[in-house]
Amino acid sequence: MESNKSDVPMPLQKPRVSSQESLPRVDGMQESSAKMVAKNINAYFGKTRALRDVSLAIPRNRVTAIIGPSGCGKSTFLRCLNRMHEVARGTMTGEITLDGQTVMAYDPVLLRRRVGMVFQKPNPFPTMSVFDNAAAGLKLNGVGNKSFIAEKVEKSLRAAALWDEVKDSLGKSGVSLSGGQQQRLCIARAIAVDPEVLLMDEPASALDPISTAKIEELIYQLKANYTIVIVTHNMQQAARVSDSTAFFYMGEMVEFDETKTMFTTPGKKQTEDYITGRFG
Amino acid sequence: MNRRERFTFLWRKVKDKAMALLTFLCVLLAVVPLFLIFFYTLGQGMEALNVDFLVQMPKPVGEAGGGMANALAGTLILISLGSLIGIPVGIFAGIYLAEYGDNPFGTAVRFLSDVLSGIPSIVVGVVAYILVVIPMKTFSALAGGVALGILMIPTITRTTEEMIRLVPQSYREAGLALGLPQWKTTMRVVLPAALKGITTGVLLGIARAAGETAPLLFTALGNRFWSTAIKEPIASLTVFIYDYAKSPFEDWIQQAWAAALILILLIFLLNLIFRFATRGRYGEQQV
Numbered sequence: 388m389e390s391n392k393s394d395v396p397m398p399l400q401k402p403r404v405s406s407q408e409s410l411p412r413v414d415g416m417q418e419s420s421a422k423m424v425a426k427n428i429n430a431y432f433g434k435t436r437a438l439r440d441v442s443l444a445i446p447r448n449r450v451t452a453i454i455g456p457s458g459c460g461k462s463t464f465l466r467c468l469n470r471m472h473e474v475a476r477g478t479m480t481g482e483i484t485l486d487g488q489t490v491m492a493y494d495p496v497l498l499r500r501r502v503g504m505v506f507q508k509p510n511p512f513p514t515m516s517v518f519d520n521a522a523a524g525l526k527l528n529g530v531g532n533k534s535f536i537a538e539k540v541e542k543s544l545r546a547a548a549l550w551d552e553v554k555d556s557l558g559k560s561g562v563s564l565s566g567g568q569q570q571r572l573c574i575a576r577a578i579a580v581d582p583e584v585l586l587m588d589e590p591a592s593a594l595d596p597i598s599t600a601k602i603e604e605l606i607y608q609l610k611a612n613y614t615i616v617i618v619t620h621n622m623q624q625a626a627r628v629s630d631s632t633a634f635f636y637m638g639e640m641v642e643f644d645e646t647k648t649m650f651t652t653p654g655k656k657q658t659e660d661y662i663t664g665r666f667g
Numbered sequence: 668m669n670r671r672e673r674f675t676f677l678w679r680k681v682k683d684k685a686m687a688l689l690t691f692l693c694v695l696l697a698v699v700p701l702f703l704i705f706f707y708t709l710g711q712g713m714e715a716l717n718v719d720f721l722v723q724m725p726k727p728v729g730e731a732g733g734g735m736a737n738a739l740a741g742t743l744i745l746i747s748l749g750s751l752i753g754i755p756v757g758i759f760a761g762i763y764l765a766e767y768g769d770n771p772f773g774t775a776v777r778f779l780s781d782v783l784s785g786i787p788s789i790v791v792g793v794v795a796y797i798l799v800v801i802p803m804k805t806f807s808a809l810a811g812g813v814a815l816g817i818l819m820i821p822t823i824t825r826t827t828e829e830m831i832r833l834v835p836q837s838y839r840e841a842g843l844a845l846g847l848p849q850w851k852t853t854m855r856v857v858l859p860a861a862l863k864g865i866t867t868g869v870l871l872g873i874a875r876a877a878g879e880t881a882p883l884l885f886t887a888l889g890n891r892f893w894s895t896a897i898k899e900p901i902a903s904l905t906v907f908i909y910d911y912a913k914s915p916f917e918d919w920i921q922q923a924w925a926a927a928l929i930l931i932l933l934i935f936l937l938n939l940i941f942r943f944a945t946r947g948r949y950g951e952q953q954v
Contacts (some may be wrong), residue, residue, distance in 0.1 A: 475842055500846030510837040514859040524845040527855050573841070580846060 402429070418663050422447040422584060422614040423468060423502075428481035430463050430472055437463040437477070441640045443633055445584075450606060450615045451645065452629035454622055458660070459635040461618045465586050468616065469502040470495045483636045500528075503582030507589040509569035511561030511576070518557040520572055524580035539579050547575035548605050567598025574605065578613070585609065587617040591624065622662060626650050705931065712928030715921040721929070725891055725907075731918060735926055737893045738907035741808070742877060742933070745887060745903055746894060748812025749876045753819030754869055760820070761827025761865075766853055770830070777828075784821035791817050792882030800886060808894075808901035811887025818879060819872035826868025830861040866945045873932045880905040904930045 406577055421444035428437035438460045445468075453461040466472040467479050470490060483490045490498055490553050511520045512640060519526065521540040528537060535640070540557075545552040549571040577585060587606070591599040606615060606628045620623050625632050626646060633643040634657070641648065642658045653659045660666055668676070719734050726733030760780070764773055778902075795814035800806055834857050842852030858865075883889070888900035889910065904926050911923035 429788055469844065471840060471844060474840065495843075496846050496848050497845055498846075503846075504840075504844035506837060506840065506844075510835070510841045512838060514856075514862075517714075523842075524847070524858075525803065527842075527847050527851055564699055576841075576845065586755070 388458060398575075403427075420447060421445060423616075424484045425464070426482045426484075428464065428467055428479060428483065430460070430477055430479045431469055432475070432477050436471070437638055438467070438479075439638045440481075441638075443636075443640055443643055445614060446631060447614050447615055448509065448610060448612075448632040450610050450617060450628055451615065452625035452632045453618045453635060454625045454632060454661075454665070455618075455635035457496075457640075460586050460638040461635045464635065465588055465616060465618050468584070468586055469499050469504055471499075471504065482557060500524075500580055501582055502584040502586060503577035504586045505570070505573050505577050505588065505590045508593055509566055509573050510542065511564070511572050513562050513571050515561055515562070516558050517553050517561050517564065517572060520561040521575045521579055523576055528580070532659055540575075543575040543579040544572075544611065546578055547571040547603060548608075565598075567594045567601060570598065570602060571605065574609075576604075578609070582613065584614045585615065587615065589618055590622060592620060599624070622650075636661070698923070700752070704725060706933060708924060708928050710780050711921070711924035713925075715918070716928060719897065720922070720925055721899060724893060725900075728916070732739045735902075735904070735907050735922070737890060738902040738904045738926065739929065739933075740893075740895060741887070741890070741902040742904040742930070744808055744897070745815055745883070746873060747896065748808060748816030749819055750873060752797035752813060752816025753823060753872055756821045757868075757872065758827050758865065760824040761868075762831060762858070764824065764828040765831035766849075766857075777825075780824050783817075784923045787881075788814075788879050789881035789884075792884065792886055795886045797883065803898070805898070806888035806900040807887060808887055808897040808899065811883050811901065811903070812897070814882035814886045815876035815879060818882065819876050822872040822875060823865075823868050826871065827861070827865050830864030830868065831857060834860045862945050865930075866941050870938055870941055872875070873937060877930065877934055877937075878905060878947075880909050881930055884909075904933075916936025 394437065412583060421447040425441060425443045425445075427466045428438050428441040429436060441460070441464060443464075453464060455461050463472060463477070468483060468490070470493075470578065472479055473495070479524060485493070485498070485501065488570070490502075493501075511517075512523060518540055521543050522536050525536050525539060539555075541550060544553065549568060553559075553572075558575075562569065564572060570593075574585075574590070590606075591602045594602065603624060609615060610630075617625075617628065629646045632646045632649040634649065634653075634655075636657055642653060642655045644654065648654075649658065650662060653662060719732060721734060722736050723732070723734030724736055760776070764777055764780075767773070768776065792814050794817065795810050799810035799813050803810070838856050838860060839852055842856040843849065847855070882907050884905055887903055887906070889906040890900045890902040908923045908926045908930070911919040911926065914920065932942065
């Protein structure tokens with residue numbers, strides 16, 4: 388955590404556009420430029436309330452970072468977006484839409500094919516080879532066309548910047564790779580099914596700095612084709628990879644703005660305190 | 668280090684070694700009977716064991732020689748029938764308990780399954796007698812298979828459940844997040860990861876069933892002649908041992924030992940085959 392603002396690799400002047408107009412908020416924002424919109428989300432684990440009235444519009448083809456201290460609900464929010472929250476027996480009120488259609492109307496299985504996810508700990512399937520891991524989403528969903536799968540696997544592994552490292556050992560076990568390679572394999576696995584949104588839950592927190600840098604580079608590349616939401620503990624990472632940043636605290640969304648604005652002239656005292664390392 | 672400290676240090680080391688020794692002694696205590704049984708059976712059984720014993724039929728009383736080919740075939744058929752019932756039911760019940768069983772029904776099934784594994788096997792034999800023998804009006808291999816299948820179910824169910832629970836939640840989530848339906852995630856991701864443990868459970872179930880005599884006495888009955896029909900009474904190694912061991916004839920008792928040895932070797936062989944067939948593609952421990 389940085390101890391003062393000058394660590395943040397961002398120019399200190401205010402962005403040219405007035406933040407009021409460019410705010411990627413629900414209120415000021417055109418619905419069409421938002422890929423996913425969350426309105427008044429309350430999420431619960433049993434009786435515990437993990438999210439309080441969170442509203443957020445996730446901009447299309449951009450990287451949105453969610454930062455905040457442990458237990459602030461950022462992962463829960465992410466898991467609401469693809470309805471993985473209910474897998475952990477959570478409940479939710481409020482509305483989340485994907486391209487204007489409420490996610491509750493989707494079959495969760497179909498929703499998750501459009502909204503992919505990468506987890507904090509690399510979790511390649513242990514009984515499958517590198518190739519089969521990347522192909523898992525296609526194969527297990529009934530795609531039988533072998534050349535199509537092979538093509539897709541190569542494309543995904545290239546997109547995940549892993550192809551050159553594994554192309555000669557595609558038959559090796561997925562878990563025999565290093566931690567960073569495993570995580571890139573998981574990213575390849577997620578993008579092989581052509582999702583539109585990619586949710587990343589602290590994708591680099593278990594990795595060394597070099598692997599982290601590769602993942603960040605990858606996120607930057609991927610945003611051309613995907614809408615990315617990344618949860619991170621690491622504020623420099625949020626500043627490096629994201630276009631807009633949301634700050635969560637105690638289950639509430641405190642502030643959401645352009646990343647530049649958030650890290651230079653945050654609107655709320657709490658945000659500033661967190662970003663400058665005064666708490667959290 | 669002063670004297671007091673040195674003493675404390677030494678005393679700790681002694682305690683450490685003593686505990687390690689204690690665990691080792693307990694291992695010996697557990698393993699020694701096993702080896703004694705195995706070597707005693709080996710010693711006794713080898714005398715009557717030869718190729719004839721494996722391929723010939725039992726001879727009438729008073730005639731020397733003969734074998735137990737029918738009992739060997741019968742045991743294999745009975746185990747197969749039992750497995751046909753016990754393995755799928757056990758594995759699917761285990762999957763249910765692990766993946767969907769966090770409710771009162773699951774708790775009840777779990778409890779009953781534990782009770783079932785403690786029920787004397789002869790009682791299971793009675794159940795199979797009522798379910799199969801009475802309606803069919805004849806003792807049969809099928810009835811024996813049903814009895815053995817019921818006996819295998821609780822062991823396989825509970826092991827499968829435990830092993831599936833050991834598979835990290837993150838694999839399930841990875842599957843679901845890929846847009847796989849739950850059953851596909853279970854069958855293609857979770858089950859393969861738990862396969863080694865489940866194999867152990869299946870083998871325990873088979874080994875238990877293969878060693879049962881009581882439930883076969885009034886289901887499969889036993890047969891002095893060659894029969895592989897599942898609607899007819901069928902011979903088995905355990906019933907063969909039972910009959911021969913209580914006979915007054917020296918050579919029959921000798922043959923009972925040999926049959927016991929064959930039974931042990933058979934289970935040993937099954938173990939090896941299963942281990943080999945379900946070994947991981949990558950040789951690493953998967954759970």
